[in-house]
Amino acid sequence: MIFVNLPTTDLERSKAFYTALGCDINPLFTDENAACIVWDDDTFFMVLTHGHFSQFTDKPIADAHASAQVIVSFMLGSREEVDAKIAAGLAAGGSEPRHAQDYGFMYQRSIEDPDGNNLEFGYMDPQAAEHGPEAYVAEHGAGPDPVPGA
Incomplete structure (x- = not known):
């Protein structure tokens, strides 16, 4: 299985974007801090609020609008x-x-x-x-x- 973790500044907006692409949301791994976006049986996006994402790294969260x-x-x-x-x-x-x-x-x-x-x-x-x-x-x-x- 592949999990891609992505930070977001607006969890509800991110959920709407990814469901518009045809993805589902796994409610078992979704709360006010994170959403488990299901791409297929083996590929998932964990869209995380900045506060939650920062628990997994000591590095600053990049502004994806400014850098890739x-x-x-x-x-x-x-x-x-x-x-x-x-x-x-x-x-x-x-x-x-x-x-x-x-x-x-x-x-x-x-x-x-x-x-x-x-x-x-x-x-x-x-x-x-x-x-x-x-x-x-x-x-x-x-x-x-x-x-x-x-």
């Missing part, structure tokens, strides 16, 4: 799923910090949650996933990069 420490990436089944996930996140208060990246064999879009934490959603052509990007490029050529306005 991690990008959590998920591969989805199609480009359309990527676009739908980004649209849902934008509607729930997220922001898209950069244009879509289209490498031909792989399509990626990034979104920041309302606290500035970076999420990335992508689709990789099955041929490239199985044989590597070079095999895809050899057969299809390289794709455009980036996709303006996407």
Whole structure:
């Protein structure tokens, strides 16, 4: 199992954002200090208030709007799923910090949650996933990069 711990300044806002992305909340591990966001059977986000998050580290909590420490990436089944996930996140208060990246064999879009934490959603052509990007490029050529306005 994978647990990604993310600090938040507004727990209710974070819960609304992640449920808009299609996640569930596990009430057994959710209270006024933390929410257990269920991505799938093995992947969870523990969204923690700053006070609660600080109990797990002696380091200062970074302002994710000003600096990046991690990008959590998920591969989805199609480009359309990527676009739908980004649209849902934008509607729930997220922001898209950069244009879509289209490498031909792989399509990626990034979104920041309302606290500035970076999420990335992508689709990789099955041929490239199985044989590597070079095999895809050899057969299809390289794709455009980036996709303006996407």
